[in-house]
Amino acid sequence: MKKVYINSIASISPQKTFENASFLDDIIEYNETVISAFDPNYKEHIPPAAARRMAKGIKMGVVASKLAMKEAGIGTVDAIITGTGMGCMIDSEKFVSAIIDNNEQYLTPTSFIQSTHNTVAGQIALGMECKAYNFTYVHAAISFESALLDAKMQLENDEANNILVGGVEELGAHTTDVHRVINHIKPEAVTISEVLNSNTEGAVFSEGANFFVVSNDRKESSYAELLAVETYNTLEKDKVSEAIKSVLKENNLKPEDLDVVVLGNNGDVEFDGYYNQLSKNIFKNTKQVYYKHLVGENNTVSAFGVWLASKIIKTQQIPAMVNLNDIEATEPNIILCYNQYRGENHSLVLLKKC
Amino acid sequence: MSKGVAITGMGIISAIGNNVAENFDALINQKKGITRVDNIKTIQREEIMVGEIKFTNDELIAQLGLPPENNYSRTAMLGVIAAKEAIAQAGISDIKKYKTGIVSGTSVGGMDMTEKYYYEYLTEKEPQKYIESHHAGDSTQKIAEQLGIEESFVTTISTACSSAANAIMLGARLIKSGKLDRVIVGGADCLSKFTINGFKTLMILSDTFNTPFDEDRKGLNLGEAAAYLVLESDKVVKAENKKILAYVKGYGNANDAFHQTASSDDGDGATLAMKKALKVANLNPSDIDYINAHGTATGNNDLSEGRAILRVFKDEMPEFSSTKAYTGHTLAAAGAIEAVYSVMALQENVIFPNLNFKTPMKEFNLIPQTILKKKDLNTVLSNSLGFGGNCSTVIYSKEA
Numbered sequence A: 001m002k003k004v005y006i007n008s009i010a011s012i013s014p015q016k017t018f019e020n021a022s023f024l025d026d027i028i029e030y031n032e033t034v035i036s037a038f039d040p041n042y043k044e045h046i047p048p049a050a051a052r053r054m055a056k057g058i059k060m061g062v063v064a065s066k067l068a069m070k071e072a073g074i075g076t077v078d079a080i081i082t083g084t085g086m087g088c089m090i091d092s093e094k095f096v097s098a099i100i101d102n103n104e105q106y107l108t109p110t111s112f113i114q115s116t117h118n119t120v121a122g123q124i125a126l127g128m129e130c131k132a133y134n135f136t137y138v139h140a141a142i143s144f145e146s147a148l149l150d151a152k153m154q155l156e157n158d159e160a161n162n163i164l165v166g167g168v169e170e171l172g173a174h175t176t177d178v179h180r181v182i183n184h185i186k187p188e189a190v191t192i193s194e195v196l197n198s199n200t201e202g203a204v205f206s207e208g209a210n211f212f213v214v215s216n217d218r219k220e221s222s223y224a225e226l227l228a229v230e231t232y233n234t235l236e237k238d239k240v241s242e243a244i245k246s247v248l249k250e251n252n253l254k255p256e257d258l259d260v261v262v263l264g265n266n267g268d269v270e271f272d273g274y275y276n277q278l279s280k281n282i283f284k285n286t287k288q289v290y291y292k293h294l295v296g297e298n299n300t301v302s303a304f305g306v307w308l309a310s311k312i313i314k315t316q317q318i319p320a321m322v323n324l325n326d327i328e329a330t331e332p333n334i335i336l337c338y339n340q341y342r343g344e345n346h347s348l349v350l351l352k353k354c
Numbered sequence B: 001m002s003k004g005v006a007i008t009g010m011g012i013i014s015a016i017g018n019n020v021a022e023n024f025d026a027l028i029n030q031k032k033g034i035t036r037v038d039n040i041k042t043i044q045r046e047e048i049m050v051g052e053i054k055f056t057n058d059e060l061i062a063q064l065g066l067p068p069e070n071n072y073s074r075t076a077m078l079g080v081i082a083a084k085e086a087i088a089q090a091g092i093s094d095i096k097k098y099k100t101g102i103v104s105g106t107s108v109g110g111m112d113m114t115e116k117y118y119y120e121y122l123t124e125k126e127p128q129k130y131i132e133s134h135h136a137g138d139s140t141q142k143i144a145e146q147l148g149i150e151e152s153f154v155t156t157i158s159t160a161c162s163s164a165a166n167a168i169m170l171g172a173r174l175i176k177s178g179k180l181d182r183v184i185v186g187g188a189d190c191l192s193k194f195t196i197n198g199f200k201t202l203m204i205l206s207d208t209f210n211t212p213f214d215e216d217r218k219g220l221n222l223g224e225a226a227a228y229l230v231l232e233s234d235k236v237v238k239a240e241n242k243k244i245l246a247y248v249k250g251y252g253n254a255n256d257a258f259h260q261t262a263s264s265d266d267g268d269g270a271t272l273a274m275k276k277a278l279k280v281a282n283l284n285p286s287d288i289d290y291i292n293a294h295g296t297a298t299g300n301n302d303l304s305e306g307r308a309i310l311r312v313f314k315d316e317m318p319e320f321s322s323t324k325a326y327t328g329h330t331l332a333a334a335g336a337i338e339a340v341y342s343v344m345a346l347q348e349n350v351i352f353p354n355l356n357f358k359t360p361m362k363e364f365n366l367i368p369q370t371i372l373k374k375k376d377l378n379t380v381l382s383n384s385l386g387f388g389g390n391c392s393t394v395i396y397s398k399e400a
Helices: A048-053 A056-072 A089-101 A119-128 A140-156 A173-181 A237-250 A273-280 A302-315 B020-028 B057-064 B074-089 B111-117 B126-133 B137-147 B163-176 B193-201 B234-239 B268-281 B299-313 B331-348
Strands: A005-012 A079-083 A133-137 A162-169 A208-215 A224-234 A260-263 A287-290 A334-341 A344-352 B005-013 B100-105 B154-157 B182-189 B225-232 B246-255 B290-292 B319-321 B379-385 B390-397
Touching (some): A005 A302, A056 A119, A056 A208, A079 A119, A089 A173, A119 A133, A133 B154, A140 A162, A140 A334, A140 A344, A140 B137, A140 B163, A173 B126, A208 A302, A224 A237, A224 B137, A237 A273, A260 A273, A260 A302, A302 A344, A344 B137, B005 B020, B005 B234, B074 B111, B074 B182, B074 B225, B100 B137, B100 B331, B111 B126, B111 B193, B126 B137, B137 B182, B163 B182, B182 B331, B225 B331, B246 B268, B268 B299, B268 B390, B290 B331, B299 B379, B331 B390
Parallel strands (some): A079 A133, A260 A334, B100 B154, B290 B319, B290 B379
Antiparallel strands (some): A005 A208, A005 A224, A224 A344, B005 B225, B005 B246, B379 B390
């Protein structure tokens, strides 16, 4: 079985992350309940006529994938695999509301065509003229991890050498409104330093695209080795530690071998307990970092966690803004990411310096 | 040499039957399930025909014994019915005995409820329970819950009309790589105003019975359905002395990379998908005994797919047919519906007819099988092609 490496990373998020030369050193302060992506100049990457037709998620996905391909220094891949929990919300909302508002009359196909979940992966393939394997996973908070696992299996079995994997999520105005009424979104604006202590229900909703080239070909410039990807449709709170220990054991590791853990705390008083119990117990002596205060919550934001872990391993630096505790990690070489959303769809991603 | 992955159970609900036996009966007796739409109030009613499951949502809720406060979308309910039949047929009484996961395909997800309560969500308390069942993964989570699958790998694929074929492909890969011992794979999609109007704007809906591969085809009939297969590892098959229905022998996925919704003239993506599947199965085109084509009866699909089939099979064409004239095009579920039909074809050594065919297409000399035919079948190739250029092929076989 071949080893799998992360060879390039690209992130479009509510922070200035698309310029990969910097590393969260110029933080955008928010005081909101919903935060949008900090946009690159899309026109630099997509012809203006094409960009005009694309909803935000498509643009973010296409550009993040281009940045990842560029950094990996390759022109094509053996597979394109994306994850998106909510899919193309903007075009879906446009088409549904047009159906209702006009009683199924005067409809045009554009928004319907662009509403399907696989639009981003399809557009990336079109742009790259890539006829290879093309998949889109749409399973809530583990959409990205499903894509990553699929890629890992293909690379391990040598069915592919380079695979583009990414997660993308866009905000849709109506969807945001309806999630507000069921308290999935925080009742009042919070600053990034207050998110975890807000003591309220819900999260700060957001959008973004995080793409990676994963490969079974290790390069000097590789970020990390991908050791494990594990997902769970359900997991009782008191079983999370057990699941973590079991994944670590399969990789001949113990909790104390981890240099850093990347946790998915989003400040939702109902569900942060999943993370807090780990912080106080199996990871009490481990360096803990978090990121959703900076980039918000969405179904594929856990891909940002993998971006963060990759970047920490490669640069051997931990930006102060992500510290969840004061423990020093002088050589951050082995990192575990843990995420869940509203108590469901848990994921573990284990990375190691290569 | 690639060994196939064992299929040990299957379940289905479609416009032509509520279980495997009823679907088989309709297929061999040429009973179509295409009618006017009854369960959805749409102004398109008189202009389209659909493959509809006639149970209302209330009837499905009663059948499944769901509590009144449930928030199941129609997609989820159809999915649970088919998945439960598959588990029963596979003789699984203790789902936790082996590491079991689910991979399901859907494109509509909970859109049926979203379009019904879109604005009400903002003000009415009662329908708000459905907000969380909108996203595509929700139906799969609910199937997992109903089957008692916990703490496991449960995921959803949405690659338009190839979703379920891709779910089967991933399932086979999960078994081969040892990640799971058992996986329930397939797909579910219900009818919705969203898809009815979407396909209507693309002007590819027929106003009468769809006619795959016919020169005068007028477009597709949308359908709704769910179907699942149980795939099991050699370890489970041996330990439980399982009866094997057939094998997933090969699979291939490629992207046409031509247009967001239309297929390329020569079917590049479909050609690649079929070639890859043959390679994984280690078979030659001449080894395929029957092709269950995607054959949606749109002008574009049948031409593109037909050309692709000819590019792969050349002068070694086996019998082929599309079963869409029976069920309509069930979108994300289609690959699973046709997987069940392919396995039934292998089990019964029979080729299901391509109904409603009259006139050969002028572009090529391809005549589908139009009457029920008995033939010894060892391998069946099934195509699923979708929006976004997604092309998938799965090969089913009698022998591993």
